[in-house]
Amino acid sequence: MSKLIVDGNWAAADVAYRCVDFAAIYPITPSSTMGELADEWSFQHKKNIWGAIPQIIEMQSEAGAAGAMHGALQMGSLATTFTASQGLLLMIPNMYKIAGEQTPFVMHVAARALATHALSIFGDHSDVMSVRSTGFAMLSSHNVQQAHDMAAIAHAATLRARVPFLHFFDGFRTSHEESRLTRIPDEVLEKMIPEKLVLENRARGMTPDKPTIRGTAQNPDVYFQGREAANPLYEKTPEIVQECMDEFAELTGRRYNLVDYVGDENAEFVIVAMGSACETIEETLPHLPRGLGLVKVHLYRPFPVDAFRRALPKSVRAIAVLDRTKEPGSIGEPLCQDVKSVVADGVAVFGGRYGLGSKEFKPRDVKAIYENLMRGQLHHNFTVGIDDDLSGLSLQTDPAFTVEDPNFKTAILYGIGSDGTVGAVKNIVKIVGENSDLYPQSYAVYDSKKSGGLTASHIRFSDAPIKSQYLVEVADFISVSNFMIAQRFDVFRGLRAGGTVMINTSMAPDVAFANLPRDTQEHLMRIRANVYFLDANRAATELGLGNRINTFIMLNFFNLTNVIDPAQAAISAKAAIEKTYKKKGMDVVQANWAAVDRAAEFLHKFDMPSSVSNFAPDFVPAMTLDAPAEIAGTLGEMAAQRGDAIPVSRFRVDGEFGAGQYPVGTSKYEKRAISERVATVDIDKCIQCGKCSMLCPHAVIRIKALTADQVEEARARGIKVVPMKTPELGPDMYFTINISPADCTGCNVCVKNCPMGALSMVPARDVMADNQAAFNAAKKLPDIPREKLNLNIPKHVELLPHYFEFPGACAGCGETPYVKLLSHLFGERMVVANATGCSSIYGANLPTTPWTRDANGRGPAWSNSLFEDNAEYGLGMRLALNQKRDNLRALLFELGIDDVEGIFDETDAVKQRALETELRAQLAKIDGPRARLAESLIGEVVDKSVWIIGGDGWAYDIGYGGVDHILHSGENVNILVLDTEGYSNTGGQQSKSTPFGASMKFAIGGKNHAKKDLGMIAMMSGAYVAQIALGANQAQAIRAFREAASFNGPSIILAYAPCIAHGFALQNGVEHQMQMVQTGAWPLFRFDPRLIADGHNPLTMDSSVDNPLPLEDFLKTESRFGAARAVNPQFNKLVDMAKANNAYKSELKKHIAQFAMLNKPVVKENGEG
Template sequence: QAYFSYDSKKSGGFTCSHLRFGDEPIRSTYLVNTPNFVACHVQAYLRMYDVTKGLRENGTFLLNTIWKDDELAKHLPNKVKRYFAKKNISVYYINATDIAQEIGLGNRTNTILQSAFFRITKVIPADLAIEQMKKFIVKSYGNKGEDIVNKNYAAVDRGSEYKQLTIDPAWANLPDDEAASNNDPAFINEVVRPINAQDGDLLPVSAFTKSEDGTWMQGTSQYEKRGVAANVPVWDKDNCIQCNQCAYVCPHASIRPFVLDETEKEGASFDTLEVKAPTAMKGMAFRIQVDVLDCLGCGNCADICPGFKGNQALKMVPLDTQLEEQKNWNYCVENVKSKQHLVDVKSNVKNSQFATPLFEFSGACSGCGETPYVKLITQLFGDREMIANATGCSSIYSGSIPSTPYTVNEKGQGPAWANSLFEDFCEFGMGMELANKKMRERVVEKTKALMAIEWTHQNVKDAAQAWLDNMNDGGHAGRKAAEDYAAALEWGIMTIDEVIAYFESEGNADMVSQMQAAKAAGATSCPCPACTLCKELLELKSYFVKRSQWIIGGDGASYDIGYGGLDHVIASGENVNILVLDTEVYSNTGGQSSKATPVGAIAKFAAAGKRIRKKDLGMIATTYGYVYVAQVAMGADQAQTLKAIREAEAYNGPSLIIAYAPCISHGLRSGMGKSQKEEKNAVDCGYWQLWRYNPALEVEGKNPFTLDSKEPQWDKFQDFLKGEVRFSSVAKQFPEEAAELFNAAEANAKWRYNSYQRMLAQNWAK
C-alpha cells in the first residue's frame, strides 16, 4: 500500500511516501505513524523536518548525503544523533547525489535510493527486486532511448554503494543544538515555518485571524533558505566584466549585482570591483553575490557567463564549500541600499539588473524557462504591477501557501497578485483593469471638484493639476506627482481646532459655535466641502499611481482552454498586458499536448508525435491591427526581450507577449542548466522566431512588423530536435514515421518564417 503527500515545490520539494508491505491485502486508512524504516533523500531535510519522528526502536534509517565518512557525525544534528543512539537505530548512508552525476542522471537520485532500499530492507529478495526494477525501467524509459535505459540500469547497480554508520553510545546524552536566534516577523515564525515543516495541521484557527479575506504576507519565500542545491555558483571577480547577464537569466533571483557606496563598502568583509559603468555609479564598488541557500543550482548563470578572455567569472562548486557566502548575502540585502534610482533600468539588460527583483526564490523547477520573464517584469514595473494569473505552473510556484515569492521593495511597494482558472484568467485580469479604470475616473472627478472650490488652498490646486497632467505616466514623473498630491491633501486638511481658531480670529461667532458643536459630536477635522474631498481622495490614494496590469498564463490556458477569453480581452482594446509562457505543453498537469505543441513532438494525448501544425497565436492577434504583439526568447536575444516588454507596457492598448520557455518536460539532453542556451539554439535553427508587431509604427507610416531574429541556419534544425527527448523518442518508437514528422516540423518552421518575410516586405507608407 502506498500513499504520498507532497508540497508544491517543483525542485527540491518535500514528498513523503508512506509505504506498507504484506502478504495480505492492506486496508489501513491512516498514515504510517510508527515506521520501521525511514529514508531521507535530501540531507538538508535533516534540519528542516523531524525526519526520525515515530521511527521504531531497532529501526533502520537511510540517508542520502554528500558528507564523507568522517564528516557525517559532525554534521548530523544532535537531536537526530540522540534519537539514533537511544532507539538503537541501524543507520546507512550513500552519496546518491554524486553517483547520479557520474552516471549522467543529473539530480535524479530516486532509482539509486530505491535500489538501496530493497537491498537494506529485504522486504522481497534483493535479486528479485533488482530484476523487477530493471524490467520496469524498460517499460518506463524505453521510449526515451537506450542511453536513458542504460543509465538507469547503472543507477540500480550502484544502489549497493551504501555504508553503515557506527553509532556512538555517548550520543544518547547529547543536548539539542543551540537554536539560531532571528528577528523575523512573528507571522513567519508562528505560521509560515510550521506549515513548511509539515506541521500546518497543528495550527489553531486563531493563527489565521488576520488572513480571513485570503490576503497573505508577501515575500515569505525569502525566509525558507532551503539549501537544496547540490552545486552553486562561485564568483571570480578577476574574470567579471560586470555585464549582469547572470542575474538576468537566473530563474530564482538568487544571484544579483550589488553596488556599494563608500560607507557600505567599509562595513563589508568581501572583495569588490570598481564600477565600470554607468557613469552615475562611478567611484562605487561592484559585487556579484550569490544567495547559496536559495539557489537551486541549475547552472544557467555559469553557462551564459561570457567571462574575460575566455575565462568565466562563475563556476559551479559544491554547496557545502560556499555556506560562508550566506553571511555576505545577508550583509548585502540588509545593509546595501538599492542604487536603481541612479540609472534607467528599462534602457538595457545591464541596468535592468540593478533593479531589485520583486519575484524571488519561487518554487519553480531548477533551470525553469518561465520565471526569468516574470522576474524581469517585476524589476521594470513591479512597484505598480497588478497580476491576474492563470492556473498552471506559474500559479503554483507563485502562490502556494505558505510560500509567496512576490515581494516588496524598500518602500513597501510591490506586485498585487491573484490567481484564477484556465478558462477565465484573461477576463479576470480585464476585470481588474476595468475596476481600476473606474476608480481612477472617480479620483479625477473628485479632484476636479476639489479644484473648483473657491477656498481650496492654491498649493493643493497646484498639486492636483500636476497629478492630472501626469496621472498616466508610469515613470518617475507620475510617481512623484502622486506622492506630492497625497502630501498636499494631507496638508490641506485643517483640524477642527485650527478651524475654530480661524473663525475666532475672524470674529465669526456663529461659525465658531457650529464648529464647537461638530467637535463635541466627534469631528476631528474641518467638515467643509474642500477638507471633506481631501479626506475622500486620501482614501483613494492607492489609485493615484498608474497601475501596470499584467495577465500571465501558460500555453494550455492561452492557446486552448482560455483562448476565447484571451481573444475577447485583446479585442476589447483595454490597456492590459498578456504574457504567455509557452512551454508547448500543459506543464503543470504532466505534459499534455496543447495547440502550442509542434509537429513531431511526443506529449500526453500525442504519444506517437503531434501530427498537426502549431497554432500561431501571435499572428492571429495581429489581425486586429491594434494589438501589440511580440514573440521572444530571452536566451536568444536578451535585449529584444527587454525591448518587447518595455514597448508592450508603454503601448496604450492590449499587448501580447509570447515567451519561449524550455521546460523539464521537453527532456533537454543537455539538462535544464542549459535552458537559456536551448532558447538560443531554437532561434538559431529557425525553430522559434523573434519578432514584434507595434501598431504605433503604422500611425507613423512605418511597417508595424519587425523581424528581430536572423536568417535561420536550417542545417541545424534536425540536430535541435534530436537534442530534446520529446522529439528524439519518436525516432526510437516510430523510426519509419519519425523522418516524415521531423521533415514536416522543419517545413512548417520554414512556412512560418516565409510568412514573416512577406509581412516584412510590405510597404506601409502607401
C-alpha cells in the same frame, strides 16, 4: 483474472477504455493520468471489448470536452471522460443536457477540492457534491480495487437504466495509491455489457436516415411535464445498479451492494460515510467496543432509500454522517441531509465534516466520533482532524490511539521533489507485488511546489489486503535522500524501536552522524536504530547518471529490508530499466544496470557512539530568525511540516491570513538549502555583464552598484567589492555580486552561461556560512535610483529592486526569469492577474511566496482566480482601476486642484510618483469629506501597470476566448504568455502551442498538426505583439516589455520558456532558446501599431533566418522529439510539415504587416516602460 500493481486512476481508466468508442479529455490534477493512459492505449492500437480502437481527443477545456462528448452521445456512441474539481464544474451545463435527454454515459472523477478561499489540488468531495442536482447517477468507490469494479458496474448500469453515471473516488488517496488489483477480463465486461444494449443505444443515435429534432426550445405548456417524464427511469435505477452488482459478484466473486453495512448486527451507534474513509472506519471498528457499525454508501444518486433502510440495524439510536465537503449556510452537508430524510423518527442524526483538501482521516478520528456518539456528546456540524478553536466544532482525539497491524512491514522514504524518490517507491511496490504474495500499498505525500519540496512516500506490505487509508505512523524503515531533510525535519520520530535508517549524504558517516540534530542523535540511540549512510550522489557521478539516485535508493531498500530476496529484486529492476530506457540507447541502460549491481558498494553500516556529539546542532529552523513573529508562527509551522496542528483561529477573516489573503515577501525567510552543490562566483573574473543575474531562474544571484562612500562598510560586512568596469553610472562607482547558497537549487544555468567562467559549482557546506552572510548583507545595500539607470541595458535592469525572489520552481525553470524581469521593470506599480498553472503554483504556493516588496513597502499586487477566466479577471482589474482614476480626477476638479489634466496626462511613472506626493500634501490642508475621499484614491495618480500572466495551456486553449476578447477590447492591459509548448503544470500534455512532431502526453506519437500561431492571430487585432526568448536576446526582451507597457491599449508578449517536459537538461535552456530562434521555429519580432501612423512597417524582425540552423539538428537535442521518432514511423513526414509551416508563417507575417498598414489606428503613448 490477472493481478497487477496499479493506482486508482489506472484501475478506472482500464475499464473505461475497454467499454467505450470515444473519449474527450482535458488535463486536470488528479485525474490527468486517466486521460493520458487512454490516449497512450489508443496510440498503441489497443482495442475495446468489441474489437475497435477507441478514439481519444483532447479538447481546449473541460467545457469543450463535455460538448464533444454530448455530440458523440447524440450519434449513439459510447463515450467517457475523466475530470475533477473546476473541470467538473465546467461540464455542468452539458451534464444537465445529457441527463435530461436520458443518454447512457459514464464519466470518471478523481474527486478534488474546489477553489474557494484558495486553490487546492487535493482530495475531497466538494466537486462531485456540486453536481448532484444534474440528474447523473453517482457511484462511489472506496479503494483501488473498487475504482476498477465500480467502473465496470457503472458502464453496465448506464445502458440498462438510460441514466448517465458519474463514478467517483477520492483524489490522491485512491487515484494515486499504488495497490494490488485483480483485473477484470474482457469476457466479464462483455457479459456485463450485452451487445443487445449497445446496439439499442446505437440505434437511438441521430441519423439523416431517420431524422429527428433534439434540443428544442419549449414553452410553459409542456416543459414541466417533460422534466417529470424521466421519473420512472430514476425510480428503477437503484434496482438496476444492484442487479449489475449481483451479476458482477457471480462473475468475479467480489460482492457489492448499493449500501453495505459492517459491524455489530445490533449496533446502536453507526457512522455513515462514502469514499476511502470507509476503509479506515472499517479497519478501526474491531478495536472499539461492541454495539458500533458502519454504513458504506456506494450509490449516492439516486439515493437508495430502501437499500439504506435495509442496511441500517433496527437497533440504531444515533447516527454520525460524515461529509467530505462544506456547504456554508446550509443546515447540514448533502449526505447528512439525505440520511436525515430517510431514517426513522427518534433516531438522532449528527452531521460532521472531515478530510477537506486531503486532510488526514485517522483511526483516532474514528474513535473520537464513536465515543462522542455513545456518550451523547456529539454535536451537529462537528469536525475531525483539525483544531477549531474559533467555532469550537472540532472533536478532541487521542493521539496515542492506533490500530496499525504490527505484522505490517512499513517504510517511509523522504525525498526532494523531482529527485526520483517517488519513482523509486513506485518501482519498489511493483517489484514486491510481482515477485511475492504480499499485498503492497504506497502513497506519496508532497506539496504543490514544482520541485524541491519535501516528499514522503509511505509503504505498507501485508499478507492480507490493506485497509489503512492514512499515512504510516510507525515505520520499520526510514530513508532520506538529502541530508538537509534530516537537519530540518524530525523525520525519524516515527521509527519503530530497532528499526533501520538510511541517510544519503556525501559526508563521511561519522561526520554526518555528528551533524544530525541533537534530538535526532538521542532518539536514534534510545531506540537502538540500525543506521546506514549511502553516498548515492558519488555513485551516480561515477556511473554517469548525473543526479539520478533513485536506483541506489531502491536497491538498498531491498538490501536492508529483505521484504523480498534482494537478488530477485535486482533482476526485476534490470528488466524495468531496460523497458524504460531502451529507447535512449543501450549505454543508458547499461549505466543503470551498473547502478543495480554496485548499489550496495556505496552503503555503509554505522556503529553509533555511546553519546551525542559534543557539537551536535539543533534542528535548522524552518524560518530565518529575522522572520516576523506572525510569519514564523504560522507560515513557519507550515514550513516545518507542522501545519496540521495550526488552529482555525489563525485564519480568522480579519486576521493576517484571513479569507485566503497572505503577506508578500515570505520566501526570503525559508532558506531551504535543497542542493548539495551550489553556485559561487570569482568576482575578479567577472566582467559585470549581469547575465547570470538575469538568467537565474531563482533570483539567487544579485548584483549591486555602490558609491565610494559605501565601500568600506560593505567590505567590513564581508562583501567583496571591486571597481565598476564601465562608466555609465558615473565615476568612482563600485560593483559587487553575491549568491545565496541557501536558496540556490544547483541548476547550473549561471555556470553554463558565464562568458568568462567566473561561476562554478561547489559543495554547499564549503560556502554556506560565508556566502550566505555576504548575500544577506549585500541585499540590504541601497538600490541605485531608477532614474539614474538606462533600462535598455540588461545589467542596469538587474540593478533595479527585486520584486520576485526564490520561487519554488523546477531547478533551471525557463519561465521564472521572465517573471523576475517583468517585476524589475514594473514591480512597484504592477497588478497581476495570474492564470492557474506553473506560474500560479511557484508564485503563490504555501507556505511562502516569492512576490515581494521594496524598501518603500511597494510591490506587485498579485491574484489568481481560475484557469479559464484569467484574461477576463485581468480586464476587470483594469476597468476598476480606470474607474478609480476617473473618480479621483473628478474629485480633484471639484476641490479646485490646479492643472488636473496635466496631472493625468503625465505618463512617466517616476514623475507620477512625485505628483502623488505633492497632491497628498495639498489635500491634507483641505477640510471636508470630499478631500478625505480624494485622499483615499490618491494612489491612483500613479497609473498601475496591469499584467495578465499565464501559460500556453491557458492562452492558446482554455482561456483563448478571453484573450481574444481582450486583444480586441482596446483596454490598456498587458498579457505575458509563458510558452512552454505544453501543459507543464499537469505533467506535460500537448497544447495547441505544441509544435509538429513533439511527443507529449495526449500526443505520444508526436503532434500531427501545426502549432497555433497566437502572435500572428494577435496582429490582426491592432494590439502590440512581441515574441521573445530571453536566452537568445535579452535586450530585445527588455525592449518588448517596455514597449508593451507604454502602448495605450492591449499588448501580448509570447515568451519561449524551456521546460523539463521538453526532455533535456535545463542547464542548457539558454542554448536551446538560441537554437529555437536560429531554426526559425521561434522568430523574434515586435509588432507595434504605433509605427503605422508614421507610415512605417509595424513589424520588426529581431532575428534572422538567412543561415538557419537545420531543424533536424535541433530536434535531435530534445527527447520530446526523439521519443516520437522512436515510436512513430511517420515522424520524418511531421518534420517536413513543420519546416514548410515555419516558412509559410514567416511569409504570412509580412503580409499581415502590410495589411495592417492599410488601416492606420490612432494610438497614444502610455508612458515609460
